[in-house]
Amino acid sequence: MNPYFITANDFDAFVTKMSKDKKVIGPKAKKQKFVFGEIKSADHLRLDYDVTILPPKKVFTPTCQTLVTFDGDKFEGNVDNDGVILFGVHFYDIRGIDITDLLFRENNRDVNYLAKREASTIVGSNIQNVSKRSFWGSIGTSDSGPKGHDAFLTKMDGGYVLECLTQKGEDLVKFGNWSKASAAQVSEAEKINKDVMDKCSQKLSHSSSEIAEKVRNSFDNQELWSNLAEDCFSCGSCNTVCPTCYCFDVQDKWNLNQVSGMRNRYWDSCLTEDFAKVSLGAGSEENFRETRGERFRHRIMRKATYLNEKLGTPACVGCGRCSAACTADIADPVNVINKIMEV
Ligand code: SF4
Numbered sequence: 001m002n003p004y005f006i007t008a009n010d011f012d013a014f015v016t017k018m019s020k021d022k023k024v025i026g027p028k029a030k031k032q033k034f035v036f037g038e039i040k041s042a043d044h045l046r047l048d049y050d051v052t053i054l055p056p057k058k059v060f061t062p063t064c065q066t067l068v069t070f071d072g073d074k075f076e077g078n079v080d081n082d083g084v085i086l087f088g089v090h091f092y093d094i095r096g097i098d099i100t101d102l103l104f105r106e107n108n109r110d111v112n113y114l115a116k117r118e119a120s121t122i123v124g125s126n127i128q129n130v131s132k133r134s135f136w137g138s139i140g141t142s143d144s145g146p147k148g149h150d151a152f153l154t155k156m157d158g159g160y161v162l163e164c165l166t167q168k169g170e171d172l173v174k175f176g177n178w179s180k181a182s183a184a185q186v187s188e189a190e191k192i193n194k195d196v197m198d199k200c201s202q203k204l205s206h207s208s209s210e211i212a213e214k215v216r217n218s219f220d221n222q223e224l225w226s227n228l229a230e231d232c233f234s235c236g237s238c239n240t241v242c243p244t245c246y247c248f249d250v251q252d253k254w255n256l257n258q259v260s261g262m263r264n265r266y267w268d269s270c271l272t273e274d275f276a277k278v279s280l281g282a283g284s285e286e287n288f289r290e291t292r293g294e295r296f297r298h299r300i301m302r303k304a305t306y307l308n309e310k311l312g313t314p315a316c317v318g319c320g321r322c323s324a325a326c327t328a329d330i331a332d333p334v335n336v337i338n339k340i341m342e343v
């Protein structure tokens with residue numbers, strides 16, 4: 001596949017034409033912050049965003065998703081396979097999508113996620129502004145770069161380079177006045193994306209494998225976990241904003257006739273008190289993670305060890321959203337993990 005170049009003057013016309021022809025979801029301003037939302041013209045698109053409030057996972061797994069509708073003994077699956085162009089995704093969020101792709105593909109393929117995901121086109125974009133709480137520069141390994149995108153856009157003086165990686169990426173070129181990028185433009189794009197990796201103000205102090213081992217060995221240190229979780233409100237915000245958290249709760253909604261209804265799934269959070277509570281029948285129940293410390297430990301174990309060992313990369317991409325979302329300011333993986341490494 002090929003790298004292309006478009007001038008800054010022609011870029012807006014490209015975005016507007018593409019968004020007239022296809023549904024484009026990209027970063028937009030929302031008051032002082034940014035969100036992924038529908039882009040209907042180039043004026044909406046804010047490629048200079050630092051980080052969005054919610055990650056783009058919400059496009060493929062909405063906060064509430066109807067899986068099945070039923071009426072008596074008849075039921076119908078509700079699969080949304082309308083592809084979108086997810087445009088302007090930073091590399092750490094593409095890594096988040098890579099992780100959810102793997103998890104939703106393994107064993108029983110999750111068609112409700114995969115139908116829309118596989119029909120969609122993902123275009124990455126370089127980070128023009130670095131969010132204060134991010135630490136993506138110090139997480140993962142050299143081969144844990146993003147993989148699931150179709151093209152990657154890099155802004156530079158005078159225009160943009162678009163590196164197309166798949167046919168879906170290549171198909172976007174028809175919407176604009178793109179020409180073949182020169183070798184100098186391609187190497188300038190590489191340099192821009194390499195240089196930004198040193199720009200995070202926060203850093204993890206150890207490698208992912210050292211962290212995985214130490215965090216696992218800290219499992220039984222009850223005092224450590226209850227101290228780390230002392231101020232936790234169990235609100236679940238750190239899960240909600242995380243690009244790699246994917247747990248959901250399934251609930252049936254019955255219509256008033258008590259015959260028909262729908263089965264929905266909703267985002268769920270392992271930090272909330274009820275997450276691991278199960279019924280034992282006869283009015284009794286069991287909560288497998290009753291204390292805040294146990295729930296806090298579970299989140300860090302998932303990010304740093306369990307999924308790290310399974311995927312070969314931490315289930316944290318260093319976006320810093322959880323740090324910014326936590327009212328008590330105790331969720332920041334850099335602070336938590338660096339503290340564990342010192343014990
Ligand atoms: S744990 Fe926090 S920093 Fe890591 S990916 Fe999730 S939200 Fe981002």
Ligand code: SF4
Binds near residue numbers: 232272
């Ligand atoms: S760590 Fe922070 S964001 Fe997460 S549940 Fe506790 S208080 Fe809420």
